[in-house]
Amino acid sequence: MPHLKTRDDQSLHVKDTGEGRPIILIHGWPLTGDMWEYQTLALLEAGYRVITYDRRGFGQSSHPATGYDYDTFADDLAEVLEATDIQDATLIGFSMGGGEIARYLSRHGAGRIRSVALVASVVPYLLKDDSNPDGVDYGVFQGMKDGVRKDRFDFLQSFAKMFYGVGLVSHPVSQGLLDWNFALAMMASPKATIDCIDAFATTDFRPDLAAFTVPTLIVHGTADKTVPIDLAGRAAAKQIPHATLIEYEGEPHGLFATAADRLTTDLLDFVAL
Numbered sequence: 001m002p003h004l005k006t007r008d009d010q011s012l013h014v015k016d017t018g019e020g021r022p023i024i025l026i027h028g029w030p031l032t033g034d035m036w037e038y039q040t041l042a043l044l045e046a047g048y049r050v051i052t053y054d055r056r057g058f059g060q061s062s063h064p065a066t067g068y069d070y071d072t073f074a075d076d077l078a079e080v081l082e083a084t085d086i087q088d089a090t091l092i093g094f095s096m097g098g099g100e101i102a103r104y105l106s107r108h109g110a111g112r113i114r115s116v117a118l119v120a121s122v123v124p125y126l127l128k129d130d131s132n133p134d135g136v137d138y139g140v141f142q143g144m145k146d147g148v149r150k151d152r153f154d155f156l157q158s159f160a161k162m163f164y165g166v167g168l169v170s171h172p173v174s175q176g177l178l179d180w181n182f183a184l185a186m187m188a189s190p191k192a193t194i195d196c197i198d199a200f201a202t203t204d205f206r207p208d209l210a211a212f213t214v215p216t217l218i219v220h221g222t223a224d225k226t227v228p229i230d231l232a233g234r235a236a237a238k239q240i241p242h243a244t245l246i247e248y249e250g251e252p253h254g255l256f257a258t259a260a261d262r263l264t265t266d267l268l269d270f271v272a273l
Helices: 033-045 072-085 097-108 138-163 173-184 190-202 206-211 235-237 260-271
Strands: 003-005 011-018 022-026 049-053 089-094 113-119 216-221 245-250
Touching: 003 072, 003 089, 003 097, 011 033, 011 072, 011 173, 011 206, 022 033, 022 072, 022 097, 033 049, 033 089, 033 173, 033 190, 033 260, 072 097, 089 097, 089 260, 113 138, 113 190, 113 260, 138 173, 216 260
Parallel strands: 022 049, 022 089, 089 113, 113 216, 216 245
Antiparallel strands: 003 011, 011 049
């Protein structure tokens, strides 16, 4: 089933591979389901069924003009689970993909779900306001949107360096991987790229946290400059009952690549529980 038609007649590009207990990997901004290459291979080789899909507006899915909000994203995830007849699944969401999990659980419940993992996730809430005084000022997100509007190509290449912790001395990923990251990011609709900045920046997932009634793993890098660990990973661990937090010392946001082996091992250990 390479393409799934949604309730509003959009197309989601779905990859459903392997057999065994299902694992659904939900990608981050501004990439596609293919960002999970390292983890997908390892999970398949360990005997799991692995499902990835491109969020609407990204990759090979439809690029509508509207619909870039978390209620819609969560309902898309629900349709993927229903269309693939999934039960007893583990959901693993990276960055803004963690938001899909939170909103899915609160809108659709955990009946199909065995466990969930939030990897460098935006949950529970990033934006600075009176209820979240240590959050990120909206001007930062506005600057991102301005950068995309002015020169999406240059912005995405520059953003990737912070994403993976690339500096004058530090080169945790290859130039080839940066080129691959750029190719995936450029598949997205410019409209989706901009609108999703608002979605992950301004959506408050704190009311959704009570819906986390299944075992939850949280993985976050301590050097994440894209989604700071104090606002996200540590805050989520405090507010989700019985969550397990694993901190990756010195790792940036893109730890699915910079710490691929470690993340793969931790996820394999978790999904085996």
